[in-house]
Amino acid sequence: MAEHIQILLKNIREKDYHRLEVYEKFGGYASVRKALEMDPLQIIEEVKTSGLRGRGGAGFPTGLKWSFVPRDSGKPVYLINNADESEPGTFKDRVLLERNPHLVIEGMLCAAWALQSNMSIIYIRGEYAYPYTVISAAIKECYQKGYLGENIFGSGFTHHMLVHRGAGAYICGEETALLESLEGKKGQPRLKPPFPAVEGLYGCPTVINNVETLSTIPWIVANGGAEYAKIGVDKSSGTKLVSASGHIKKPGVYEIEMGYPLLEFIENECGGIREGHSLKAVIPGGSSVNILTAEECKGVNLDYESCREHGTSLGCAGFMVLDDSVDMVEAVLNLAHFYAHESCGQCTPCREGGHWIEKVFARIARGEGLPGDMELIESVCAQIGGHTICAFGDTMVLPYLSILKKFAPEFRERIDAALKGLEVKRKMLNMEFDGAH
Amino acid sequence: MAKEISEKAEKRLAEIIEKYPEKRSAALPALYIVQEEHGMITEEGIKWVAERVGLSPVHVKELATFYTMFHEKPVGRYHIQVCRTLSCAICGCKGLSEYIVNRLGIKPGEVTEDGLWSFEEVECLGSCGTAPMVEINDTYFENLTPEKLGEIMDRIEKEKPDLSLSTINDKLGEGLKGHPRSEVYP
Numbered sequence: 001m002a003e004h005i006q007i008l009l010k011n012i013r014e015k016d017y018h019r020l021e022v023y024e025k026f027g028g029y030a031s032v033r034k035a036l037e038m039d040p041l042q043i044i045e046e047v048k049t050s051g052l053r054g055r056g057g058a059g060f061p062t063g064l065k066w067s068f069v070p071r072d073s074g075k076p077v078y079l080i081n082n083a084d085e086s087e088p089g090t091f092k093d094r095v096l097l098e099r100n101p102h103l104v105i106e107g108m109l110c111a112a113w114a115l116q117s118n119m120s121i122i123y124i125r126g127e128y129a130y131p132y133t134v135i136s137a138a139i140k141e142c143y144q145k146g147y148l149g150e151n152i153f154g155s156g157f158t159h160h161m162l163v164h165r166g167a168g169a170y171i172c173g174e175e176t177a178l179l180e181s182l183e184g185k186k187g188q189p190r191l192k193p194p195f196p197a198v199e200g201l202y203g204c205p206t207v208i209n210n211v212e213t214l215s216t217i218p219w220i221v222a223n224g225g226a227e228y229a230k231i232g233v234d235k236s237s238g239t240k241l242v243s244a245s246g247h248i249k250k251p252g253v254y255e256i257e258m259g260y261p262l263l264e265f266i267e268n269e270c271g272g273i274r275e276g277h278s279l280k281a282v283i284p285g286g287s288s289v290n291i292l293t294a295e296e297c298k299g300v301n302l303d304y305e306s307c308r309e310h311g312t313s314l315g316c317a318g319f320m321v322l323d324d325s326v327d328m329v330e331a332v333l334n335l336a337h338f339y340a341h342e343s344c345g346q347c348t349p350c351r352e353g354g355h356w357i358e359k360v361f362a363r364i365a366r367g368e369g370l371p372g373d374m375e376l377i378e379s380v381c382a383q384i385g386g387h388t389i390c391a392f393g394d395t396m397v398l399p400y401l402s403i404l405k406k407f408a409p410e411f412r413e414r415i416d417a418a419l420k421g422l423e424v425k426r427k428m429l430n431m432e433f434d435g436a437h
Numbered sequence: 438m439a440k441e442i443s444e445k446a447e448k449r450l451a452e453i454i455e456k457y458p459e460k461r462s463a464a465l466p467a468l469y470i471v472q473e474e475h476g477m478i479t480e481e482g483i484k485w486v487a488e489r490v491g492l493s494p495v496h497v498k499e500l501a502t503f504y505t506m507f508h509e510k511p512v513g514r515y516h517i518q519v520c521r522t523l524s525c526a527i528c529g530c531k532g533l534s535e536y537i538v539n540r541l542g543i544k545p546g547e548v549t550e551d552g553l554w555s556f557e558e559v560e561c562l563g564s565c566g567t568a569p570m571v572e573i574n575d576t577y578f579e580n581l582t583p584e585k586l587g588e589i590m591d592r593i594e595k596e597k598p599d600l601s602l603s604t605i606n607d608k609l610g611e612g613l614k615g616h617p618r619s620e621v622y623p
């Protein structure tokens with residue numbers, strides 16, 4: 001593996017790196033000390049200069065988001081660390097929480113000072129029990145050492161931090177659903193505006209950032225925004241954690257410099273496609289983006305712009321690699337089941353449309369598809385995208401439509417087989433048991 | 438007989454509520470406590486949560502239904518969740534589900550007669566790089582094959598380890614001796 005700049009995963013292989021003592025031995029908590037001597041607004045400027053964009057999926061410029069927080073509202077400002085990580089194919093935040101919890105906390109403390117927030121909450125998905133215990137223990141260590149609580153590092157600044165467990169709902173990763181959930185309600189997204197920066201948790205100004213975004217802040221504080229902007233390419237500065245899974249020899253979380261060519265990433269980092277098979281498709285950003293065929297992967301670089309130019313999106317870089325053994329009809333049905341199951345049920349097009357689409361994909365897969373089924377799915381998708389409160393509806397149709405279009409012959413073949421009464425062989429994936437839900 | 442909430446749990450919830458700016462935010466932790474005390478979300482538990490965090494029982498019941506980690510009917514002492522989403526599916530999770538069905542003779546959503554096991558298929562658990570995988574109570578087991586899962590289940594039947602995260606004691610069970618709680622990456 002080539003040597004790369006490491007900002008987030010640096011040192012994580014050191015023994016007991018999750019312990020405060022060890023983290024400090026490697027220079028940890030120097031950034032907070034520095035931050036606390038800086039003007040909060042200057043930190044926001046540094047983050048703007050760095051070009052850092054949100055790592056939770058939307059890629060919104062972090063410094064800009066922070067600058068929307070009113071500084072004189074008279075209300076408390078809340079900082080939320082979004083650790084709900086539930087996008088299929090994504091497992092990078094978990095690595096930070098388990099192996100580098102003090103970096104996460106340090107990033108939150110720097111952000112809190114910049115935003116003049118006295119309270120932050122880590123919203124972690126309920127299933128992440130082990131990461132929960134690691135980050136909770138790290139927070140406890142900080143309280144014991146006086147790095148959290150009142151007058152931290154003798155600065156006069158007070159900051160409290162707590163970890164809140166979700167309880168199994170993909171949608172709670174959407175920032176306003178997360179806020180609802182934190183307020184003791186069902187996780188159903190709010191209409192925007194007002195944006196959380198102005199009216200968020202309990203109606204107070206609130207900044208919500210992804211774990212990875214916040215973990216980048218200590219480096220920016222230490223080295224300056226301009227240095228960070230030199231890493232990566234153009235409008236995609238810095239490094240990015242990629243969660244690589246599927247048919248590669250070495251799945252795992254990789255920290256890459258933005259702009260890394262996609263196919264080289266598979267070959268050089270992930271060890272290539274497993275023996276005896278060839279690449280069929282890649283879903284680069286987590287399941288909620290357009291799929292790329294093997295052919296289309298040529299020339300794509302792993303950064304926001306390049307992915308967009310090639311008709312997909314880097315999202316949160318949940319990088320799923322599919323080889324030639326994958327039956328695309330089954331693959332899209334698998335995702336359709338996910339989205340139908342995870343819709344929060346608030347908007348009719350998403351709630352009803354999601355189940356309808358799953359049913360149609362399922363009958364195609366079973367070999368009972370009808371002649372107009374592909375067009376039917378397309379028309380239902382058209383009624384979902386753009387017609388819902390949150391981006392769930394807009395993004396769920398992306399994999400459906402792109403898979404249908406790019407692998408149309410596989411769907412047609414299945415439907416034709418059905419018409420001719422041929423038996424369909426279903427060689428992969430698990431659909432039989434799904435009926436029970 | 439009406440199910441009660443222990444004093445310890447009562448105290449723990451009071452501590453948790455204390456930490457939040459508004460007490461209704463403690464609704465989910467409170468439901469976790471009920472599940473820990475009663476093995477599932479009970480009517481009595483719902484009333485208790487409602488009273489303590491200042492919400493109506495109907496509202497709390499809705500939460501219990503909305504969030505999939507709360508069980509409104511009993512599950513086994515060991516509840517297996519098999520991830521069925523794409524990365525796990527293309528890496529062979531089907532074999533894990535089939536193994537469980539054959540070994541235990543139950544379908545997703547069912548509990549074995551002795552109450553020891555139950556299982557269901559769930560969506561992506563953030564372990565796609567170590568697929569296929571299962572979560573048993575609150576502990577992840579990754580990079581599985583049906584054989585490996587079989588060995589883990591054998592050991593659980595023999596050792597009866599604590600695989601749960603306790604909200605009341607704020608601590609994850611010791612797990613299987615010698616087995617990591619979660620595996621990590623290259």
Ligand SMILES: Cc1cc2nc3c(=O)[nH]c(=O)nc-3n(C[C@H](O)[C@H](O)[C@H](O)COP(=O)(O)O)c2cc1C
Nearest residue numbers: 054055056082084085086173174175209210213391
């Ligand atoms: C359906 C849906 C699910 C989302 N899930 C997550 C998630 O699990 N984690 C996350 O950080 N952001 C998630 N987001 C994005 C958040 O709404 C929000 O943009 C993000 O947390 C902001 O942080 P960032 O600017 O640092 O990326 C999701 C968005 C949508 C529409």
Ligand code: FES
Nearest residue numbers: 520525562564565
């Ligand atoms: S797809 Fe199974 S853990 Fe992500």
